[in-house]
Amino acid sequence: MHTMALAAAGPAGFLNFLQAIKIGITAGAIYALVALGYTLVYGIIELINFAHGDVFMWGTQVTFVLITALGITSTIGGWQLVGVLALLVVAASVFCGVLNVTIERLAYRPLRRAPRLAPLIAAIAVSFILENIAELWRGPGQIAFPNLFPSTALININQTFVVEYRDVFIVVLALVIMFALSRFILGTKLGRAMRATAQDPEAAQLMGVNINTTIALTFLLGGALAGAGAVVFTVSTAGYVWFFTGFQFGLYAFTAAVLGGIGNVNGAVLGGFMIGIVEGLSIAYLPQGSILSTAVVFGVLVLVLVFRPTGFLGAQVPDKA
Amino acid sequence: MANDDVLLQLSGVTRTFGGLTAVDGVDLTVRRGQIYSIIGPNGAGKTTVFNLITGIYRPTSGDVTLDGNSIVGYTPDRVLRAGVARTFQNIRLFNNMTVLENVLVGQHVRFPGDLISIVFHLPNYNRAERAARARAIELLGFFGPSMVALQDEYALNLSYADRRRVEVARALGSNPKLLMLDEPTAGMNDAETAEAVGYIQALRRDFGVTILLIEHKLQVTMGLSDRIAVLDYGKKIAEGLPDEIRTNELVIEAYLGRKAAI
Structure with missing residues (x-):
């Protein structure tokens, strides 16, 4: 897709570099939104929710269904676009949030006292179930998706460094959501209950925190973030919906969470942007970059983990009294 | 005494x-306004009794x-709602x-704050949050201005004695009827212990709470308690006023060994 030649030195080279960074940041913003769902859930019940990528995929499906129902087949603009995007984000967030809570209730909560591997296998099972239902419903192929955004460039330097409306939309939405999430977690009663439960569930419960409600709330938030990410991904980058989208995307987002330090909210955001940028740069600068980028992303992960096994912002020694 | 005196x-x-029978047919009656202590050698089942009261464990038989x-x-959060708060050894x-x-x-259970009012910043939640913060500072103030000054410090960075104080302030946040302190002077030196004894008495006076105490240091228990129960191997072997416990042969034998005197 973006098979650019190896960058030459000079201004053109710098613009190429900027463009690769921009692509990285927009992709990274979406990874970060999904990575937050992995990290929130891991933080509170130490489960790697392998179904999370597929919850994200269901967000893309909901986006597609709504767009079709609204009869939109091509680019729209102005306030109409803003209204449609707002509707999509709310609908997909609610859908994915409720889906995630349902999964927790049915598949994970009954296994909460089981050995660690049991819920992990359950998560893998849920992942396949979500994929298979989508495949049954939508078929095995990718379904093309109309690009909603006008291709007008806001910034265009020599056709090399180009910033479009959709780039702004992705980054602004992601930042607003992350800001709201951090306010929620740091400054509110329910956010404090989440953090207390993550650190010592039994002590939190003895302080009156309802563990089941708090864990459900965490899944609700994680699902809602995946839903918002799914809308952004579908309308601005993917160009298609596909039952298998969640697999690779989920792995990338999970990698982002691990890179940043799983369980750490800031780490998920940092990891998301880093993975996006590493991917953007390897696509731009490596021969066959669009093929090799996956290997590079995971290579970076391994390298980071060798030197910092807990990720960039992860606690060095987790204190679980 | 009338039965509604019993908390x-x-x-x-x-x-x-x-x-293993960790707790064996234990009867305890804690009356409103008492400072009631449970003492006994290590492994006597004292902390298990606390865990049975707070819903961590369910009794195999018997009633609480x-x-x-x-x-x-009851789950632990329901026990807390019912009015029992605790600290940890x-x-x-x-x-x-x-x-x-x-x-x-x-204070989690003592102020409102559902998801909707938080997300939409409804005035009732903002008011409740402000009131909770004011109350938290008041509770820290019970231990003096130096604790208030530490409000933004991470709990991790506090001294041992200060950590104990914060635990008590945290437990008080739920306005408990019964405050359960699990070895509140463990690991403290004599000066700190004396201060802890002072604040435990002040807790009853200032907050009107009934206090159930597990304590290892006998001088602490004897000076503080209205009533003392002695556990040994999960059984209650004695109960009474501090002076009665001090002179009880069974207690001296089980708890201190034959050579020691209280």
């Missing part, structure tokens, strides 16, 4: 773990009532949260 009652409470209502089978603060946040978690 907490354990009747024949037994708890077994596999073949608070204000005359059975609380057996091995201090369990939320280390990655600030002192103020720890005390705010303690």
Whole structure:
């Protein structure tokens, strides 16, 4: 897709570099939104929710269904676009949030006292179930998706460094959501209950925190973030919906969470942007970059983990009294 | 005394773990306004009794009532709602949260805040949050201005004695009827211990709470308690006024060994 030649030195080279960074940041913003769902859930019940990528995929499906129902087949603009995007984000967030809570209730909560591997296998099972239902419903192929955004460039330097409306939309939405999430977690009663439960569930419960409600709330938030990410991904980058989208995307987002330090909210955001940028740069600068980028992303992960096994912002020694 | 004086009652409470009987048919009657101590050698089942009251464990048999209502089978958060708050022998603060946040978690059940009013910043929630913060500072103020000054410090960075104080402030946040302190002077030197004795008495006076105490240091227990129960191997071997316990032969034998005197 973006098979650019190896960058030459000079201004053109710098613009190429900027463009690769921009692509990285927009992709990274979406990874970060999904990575937050992995990290929130891991933080509170130490489960790697392998179904999370597929919850994200269901967000893309909901986006597609709504767009079709609204009869939109091509680019729209102005306030109409803003209204449609707002509707999509709310609908997909609610859908994915409720889906995630349902999964927790049915598949994970009954296994909460089981050995660690049991819920992990359950998560893998849920992942396949979500994929298979989508495949049954939508078929095995990718379904093309109309690009909603006008291709007008806001910034265009020599056709090399180009910033479009959709780039702004992705980054602004992601930042607003992350800001709201951090306010929620740091400054509110329910956010404090989440953090207390993550650190010592039994002590939190003895302080009156309802563990089941708090864990459900965490899944609700994680699902809602995946839903918002799914809308952004579908309308601005993917160009298609596909039952298998969640697999690779989920792995990338999970990698982002691990890179940043799983369980750490800031780490998920940092990891998301880093993975996006590493991917953007390897696509731009490596021969066959669009093929090799996956290997590079995971290579970076391994390298980071060798030197910092807990990720960039992860606690060095987790204190679980 | 009239029966409504009784705040907490354990009747024949037994708890077994596999073949081990950790608590064996224990009866306790804690009256409103008392400072009641449970003493006994290590492994006597004192902390297990606390865990049975707070819903961490369910009694194998027997009943636990608070204000005359059975609380057996309550989850720990329901027991807290019913009016029982506790501290821990091995201090369990939320280390990655600030002192103020720890005390705010303690108030979790005492101020409203559902998801909707939080997300939409409804005025009732904002008011409740402000009131909770003011209350948290008031509770820290009980231990003097130096604790208030530590409000934004992470719990992890506090001195041992300060961590114990924050745990008490956190427990008070829920306005408990019964405050259960698990070895509140463990690991403290004599000066700190004396200060702790002072604040435990002040807790009853200032907050009107009934206090149930596990304590190892006998001088602390004897000076503080209205009543003392002695556990040994999960059984209650004696109960009475401090002076009665001090001179009880069974207690001296079980708890101190024959050579020691209290």
